[in-house]
Amino acid sequence: MLELEEKRLTIAADGVHAWRHKDLLDTDTLSREDIDLVMSQADAMTEIRTRPVGKVATLRGITVVTLFYEQSTRTRASFEVAAKAMGADVVNLSATGSSVEKGESLIDTVRTLEAIGADVVVMRHGKSGAPYLAARYTKSSIINGGDGRHAHPTQALLDLYTMRQHFGDLAGRRVVIVGDVMHSRVARSNIYTLLASGADVTLCGPATLVPRTLESGGEGPRCRVSTNLDEAIEGADVVMALRIQKERQEGGLIPSLRDYIAGYQVNARRLARAKPGALVMHPGPKNEGVELAPDVADGVGSVIEEQVTNGVAVRMAVLYLIATARRP
Amino acid sequence: MKTDLLIRGGRVIDPASGMDAVLDVRLRAGVVVEIGSGLTAGPERVFDASGAIVTPGFVDLHAHLREPGFEHKGTIASETAAALRGGFTTVCAMPNTEPAPDSATVVEALWERIRRDARVRVFPIGCVTRGRHGKELAELSELAASGCVALSDDGSPVADGRIMRRALELAGALGLPLSEHSDDPLLNGGGSMNEGVVSERLGLAGQPAAAEIVAIARNLALCETTGGRLHIAHVSTERGVELIAEAKARGLRVTCEVTPSHLFLTEGAVFGSGPAPLYDTNAKINPPLRTEADRRALIQGLKTGVIDAIATDHAPHSIQDKLCEFDAAAPGISCFETALGSLLMQVKGGELNLVDVIEALTIAPARAFSLEKRHAGIGSLTLGVSTDLVVFDMDTLWTVDAARFVSKGRNTPLQGRKLLGRIRAVVADGVLDDREGVARG
Structure with missing residues (x-):
């Protein structure tokens, strides 16, 4: 049996702290430094998003698959916009209308995506822990887009x-x-x-x-x-x-x-x-x-729309850190 | 072939007779003919058991052999071979098969397969209700007449209290114990692990301890009302043990069992030992692994005799049954081949007493289902009858490697763990399984 132990990769980012995570499954294994790194990268992404074009080509050649076993509007759209804003190729898959409906197991699905060339799989699943299972059986990086009642x-x-x-x-x-x-x-x-x-x-x-x-x-x-x-x-x-x-x-x-x-x-x-x-x-x-x-x-204290806007920048930061860490 | 053998110099522990001494045991044609010290070798082969423990063959009140209906998970041939490997020479087969043994026709077909394929003695457990659906009683008298040793709906507890009451009355009159997985299905709510800190952490729906406690309390009340014979299958909660203790003190006809898994592991096994959660589907069982306080209460219950038997709940599953999301995984552990090893680790660690463990693996389960009345050799070293016995050492540390299991089920949460004790030989119904070839002719 493969070990769960997260495959760790190292890159130097900002010359300060290196992102070492192959996957992002939850926040519980992120160190304070990891979190700060995401925040500072998100600042950079926010700046990019305010430019007239709002896009860069940093992730050109990277394939991001969104694999959603549950309905989603904002998370999926947010990831898609984030990946495209950095030049990644994005493939969207839903459980309905895919081989999942024909009974394909989660492991087979993520292995197939890996074989197709997915670098990053953003996954949403109704069962808690499902992305952990997926991450154990694929070399693609898994980003948890929400699993059951467990993590987001x-x-x-x-x-x-x-x-x-x-x-x-x-x-x-x-x-x-x-x-x-x-x-x-x-x-x-x-x-x-x-x-x-x-x-x-x-x-x-x-x-x-x-x-x-x-x-x-x-x-x-x-x-x-x-x-x-x-x-x-x-x-x-x-x-x-x-x-x-x-x-x-x-x-x-x-x-x-x-x-x-x-x-x-x-x-x-x-x-x-x-x-x-x-x-x-x-x-x-x-x-x-x-x-x-x-x-x-809709009151003065409400930052609900800011959350949505920031979602794109933060997901850009996460995609960037994970995709860059994969490069040899 | 029934064996002629002199087992020399082992520590013979036979809780049924209170025997615990270094002795020799002579078998002739598979029958114990003599137990004593300094027996002179006759023409039979000699097995040097010095430094080893010699006990009656182990008796398991709760195992899933999967046949008929689920042969991809296990068969009578494969799982009784695994039982033999683990020292279990008598196994009671739970009725969650397809078809379920709810009539004599099904049980007779099962007996045929047992006679053909079983490597150890197997007794069927019949259903309480038709198809285990909990609606109408099964053909109970027919099941008793066809040789079922107990009745149970296994993992589908009898939810309807009136049906449970009638079943206890009728089964009691037939002399059969009713082995009940005590669980309130509504309270349980379909959770997939123990409800508590770990389930909250993992975002998994939990099964509250109360679901078991409520069901045990109900079943004990019905046992008292009916005067029937109740066997509480795999008790897993501290409060459950307390209720059973109280019922026994009141003189109810109740027995109970605990699994080696619940004695050895807690709910933390689902999380694993790393910083990130494992969601280990091999640690998913029903009832679920509970808290450390529960585990300690089970150990205590075994010590005080409130818990009669250690039963494996051996439940082999195919790889696909476990290689999936935690909620989707089938519950159960392939336990025959690790049971003694984990128990001996606990003996060595001081949590369990060796003689208590042997008693709970031999005469106590035999008596719980009156198996010693069906064959006097079950659960004890009785002179003059075909014998079951186990010879094992207490020193060998070994590492669990499920790939080497005899069972078809590789589903164990103990993969890679160090366990203690090596079985050197088993005699099952008079036939020697001398796995090391140490007995010289």
């Missing part, structure tokens, strides 16, 4: 990037993540980048959707857990609302959307308890009028 590393990096644009250093900043934490790959990946950045993280939501084990220490990361948003939001620098999925309600995890809104919607009254100028974030797609009150979603 580029979302966490773009969220961090957005926060750093406003605050610089995040040390001591209070971040409240509110909503369906249990099923959220966004929350899980954010926890690592935020804790690595010295932020103080509170997870808030209905007791059925916020795993208590996240505060228990032990092997897990250390966060505060709250079921009371009015208290948790007190003095927050950032309020990040997560998407509530309708099927959670159908599964009986919350009594009703009405009940959820009453307890956990981020509205103007609650936001007033946060620090003045607190950021309001959402990974999208929003349920209109559920996670965020409309005036808050």
Whole structure:
């Protein structure tokens, strides 16, 4: 059996810290220096995106495949735009209409992509851990575009990037993540980048959707857990609302959307308890009028569109670091 | 061929009789005729067992032989050969086959295959309900008459309490224990590992300990109500052990088993030992590997005798069944060939006592399913009957290499791990499997 151990590659980037990761599967194995490197590369990419043409040819000759087993609008489009902005060739594959529908296994699929010449495979999959399996069986670099409820590393990096644009250093900043934490790959990946950045993280939501084990220490990361948003939001620098999925309600995890809104919607009254100028974030797609009150979603603190814009720069940075590290 | 053999100078441990001494054992035509010290060699071959342990053959109350229906995972021939390799000379076959043994017709066909292919003694376990669907009772009297030693729906727990109650009443009257995978399927919710810190970390849906605890409590209550014989299959939780202890103290007819995997490993095996998660599908079993506190409670339960038997839950799977996403992977571990090795590691580490382990592998499981009444040689070194015994040393460290398993199932979370103890010979129903050729003629 092949070992999971991440195949590490080395390049000198910025002459400071070298990117050593073949794959980006989650944020948990990124060092503080890795994260800083992504951030500084993303700055460079942001600069490129503001130029009149907004494109470079750095990744010419590199083939990026987006392999999506689940629906996605923004993540997939964001990766595609990012790869094309650096001159990479992009192939988009969906589970529907591909050999996956004919019963091909994940391993066969990624091996086929490798044989076709995929340098980087951006993968989204409904089952937690699927990209780890893929990464073990292909030489192509795997970027996790979201796996089950486990991880969504580029979302966490773009969220961090957005926060750093406003605050610089995040040390001591209070971040409240509110909503369906249990099923959220966004929350899980954010926890690592935020804790690595010295932020103080509170997870808030209905007791059925916020795993208590996240505060228990032990092997897990250390966060505060709250079921009371009015208290948790007190003095927050950032309020990040997560998407509530309708099927959670159908599964009986919350009594009703009405009940959820009453307890956990981020509205103007609650936001007033946060620090003045607190950021309001959402990974999208929003349920209109559920996670965020409309005036808050479009209010002064809302950086939701910045998140989307930054997503392209951060994904350019990640693609650049990973693709460049592959070069001999 | 039934063996004539003098096994000389081994430490003979036979918990059934309380024997534990360096002794010689003489077999004539596969039958133990004499146990004593300084026996003089006759015309038979002599096996020098000095430094080794000699025990009755191991008895497994819970194994999946996969035949009929899943021969790509394992067959009666391949899996009983693996059992023999691991020292198991009596194996009770779980009924999750296709077709499932829910009538005498299926069981009789199974017996035919067993007689033709089995390398060790195999007893069928019959279904509780038709097709293991949990809706209508199977032909229980027919199953008893055709030689089933217990009843179970295996991994499909009997969810309906009324059906469970009737089954316990009827099975009890037939003298058969009902071996129940105690799990509340609704509470369980289809999770793929233990619910807790690790499942949250990995983003995997968890099975709460409460799903097992609730089911054990229900089954014990029904056992008390009916006076039936309940066997709790592979208990995995601390609270489950406590409930069983209490039930035993109240005099209920309940027995239970634990697997070597739950004694040796925790939920952390799914994550692996590296910085990044492994999502090791070979560590996916049902019930799931639990916490360290649970593991310690299981060890304690074995020590205090609350847990009667060590049962392997040997569950071979094909490579494709495991080489996939964690949620999609089939649960189960190919355990016959590592069971003794992991147990002896725990003996050496001071967690388990050797005699307790041997008892839980021999006479205790035999009694749980009354197997010693079917053949007096099962689970003990009984004079005058065809014998099963195992000779093993306690010193050899070896490395698990699933590629060398006799079982068709290469699915083990112990790949590459160091285990202890080497089986030097097995006598199964009087026939010697002398794997090292050390017995001289």
